[in-house]
Amino acid sequence: MRVLSLTARGFRNLGELRFEPHEGLNVVYGKNAQGKTNLLEAMWLFTGGRSFRGAKDSELVRFGEEEASLALSFFSQEREQKAELVLRAGARRFTLNGVPQRSGAALVGRFCxxxxxxxxxxxxxxxxxxxxAFLDSALCQVRPQYAAVFARYRHTLNxxxxxxxxxxxxxxxxDTLSIWDERLCRYGEQLVRDRKAYLERLAPIAAKHYEGISGGREALEVFYEPSFRESMAEELFAARREDLRSGHTSVGPHRDDLGLRLAGAPARMFASQGQQRSIVLALKLAEAAVLALSCGEEPVVFLDDVLSELDAGRQEYLLRTLGGRQVFLTGCGTIPPAGERGEFHVSQGAVSREDAARP
Ligand SMILES: Nc1ncnc2c1ncn2[C@@H]1O[C@H](COP(=O)(O)OP(=O)(O)OP(=O)(O)O)[C@@H](O)[C@H]1O
Ligand SMILES: [Mg+2]
Structure with missing residues (x-):
């Protein structure tokens, strides 16, 4: 999977642009607030239509403009494919290889x-x-059916x-409560099954990457922490009186958690800044590995502002591990050791290729 080109018009602060990245490592640098994250966000939207910053469409269209349009050419399944997205007055138009799509969800699994x-x-x-949210968004890419069950569950819960x-x-x-309980359990148990199965694949890979990133100083454990033990139906029923009092549903996957332990202790309470960063990186590298299996190709990797705060050893591990994939790395200046790569400078929404800009 790799991006061949991105064209943008009216998107955030980006000027009219055509961006043709390198097939391997791309270093995107520039001062703060120039448009580096916007550039990644524009490409990311083609994974399924949602911003990784949780932005609404109205925020994506350049201030004062009516419409934003993006087009992404990417290489996947041994051919060049083209997706387009137009955002205008709260409405979106997606096309894939010239065919209009009902929503961004139709792109899930096409550009990974x-x-x-x-x-x-x-x-x-x-x-x-x-x-x-991490689990759910990772699962939506790996299992497009998951998103549908998730939506039904949310609706039933409301x-x-x-x-x-x-x-x-x-x-x-x-008397009517049991109808909703039955439905909630049907969708809820399915979500929990999918999440557990996903974590069974993710956990060992995340542990291995954590070991690599941290130099094996302590072990990372990743596991599912459900809000119910055996049967969701029984525990939902048992919590009825409490739920009626509070007006909220206290049992179900919307109350579950992803457990993280470092050297046997809950990471939530004890992880240092550097350890937190390493845990998230390990989870993301594992997410990429699981996604590669399900989509049959290595996904594109976007790393926004990651490198600057990692020590040399961790930077080196990360870049080595990501070798063989197309990677977009943003930062304000520090660039990792040279090698074959594309370098791009972003300034006031304009993206220029560095080697071309040099005398
Ligand atoms: N809809 C929009 N229209 C115009 N400008 C926008 C819009 N949305 C965001 N911007 C502007 O885009 C600028 C660049 O944002 P971006 O997050 O890409 O910066 P960055 O280069 O990643 O900076 P940093 O290094 O601080 O992360 C911001 O100053 C922001 O105000
Ligand atoms: Mg940024």
């Missing part, structure tokens, strides 16, 4: 990538919602929570 951005650093110390509140005023509605 993994992204590491500074926002992900709070994965270790932040709340369970962030860790679930309905059940609304009903819990209604029952306080209309006790006769209590």
């Amino acid at each position: 990538a993994v992204v590491f951005s500074p926002e992900h650093l709070s994965l270790v110390k932040g709340g369970p919602a962030e860790r679930r 309905q059940r929570n609304a009903l819990l509140k209604d029952i306080a005023r209309h006790p006769e509605l209590l």
Whole structure:
């Protein structure tokens, strides 16, 4: 999997551009607030239509413009493919190889990538919602069906929570609760099964990468922490009185967590800054490895602002491990040891190839 070119018009602060990256390592550098992350975000959107910064469409269109358009040519399944995305007044138009698509979701699994951005650093110390979001978004790329079950689960959960509140005023509605419980369990158990199966593949690879990154100083364990032990239905039923009181559903995958332990201790409480960074990197490298198996090709890797705070040994491990993939690396200046690669300078939304800019 690799990007052949990106063209952009009216996207964030990027000027009209045509970007043709190197097939291996791409170093994208420039001062703060010039458009480096925007450039990665533009390419990332083709993995399924969602920004890794959680941005809304209205934020993606350049201030004062009505429309943003992006086109990505990429090499996959032994041929060149082309995807286009137009954002305009809250509506999107996606096409893949000239064929209009119903939504960004149709692109999932066609252009595969993994992204590491500074926002992900709070994965270790932040709340369970962030860790679930990591699992869910990784799973959506690996198993497009997962997204559909996830959406049904969310919908059912919202309905059940609304009903819990209604029952306080209309006790006769209590009889209908079991219908929602049954549905919630059906989708919920499926989500948990998928998450556990995914983690079984991810965990050993993440542990191996953590060992490599940290020089084997301590072991990383990654595991699933469910909010229920055996049967979701039984525990949901047992928690009914409590749920009716609070108006919220206390059992189910929306309350589960991704457990992380370092040298046997919960990483959430004890991991240092450097260890947190290494854990997230190990998880991302493992995500890339699992994705490579499911999509049959090595995914593109976007590393936003990662290198600057890693020591030389960790930088070296990372770049060595990523060899053989197309990688986009942003930073403000420090560039890792030379080798074959593309270098691009970003300034005020313009991207220029460095060797061309040099006298
Ligand atoms: N819709 C938009 N229209 C115009 N400009 C925007 C829009 N959205 C974001 N920007 C601007 O784009 C600029 C560059 O953002 P970006 O996050 O890509 O910077 P960066 O080069 O990654 O910087 P840093 O090194 O600090 O991470 C920001 O100053 C921001 O204000
Ligand atoms: Mg940035």
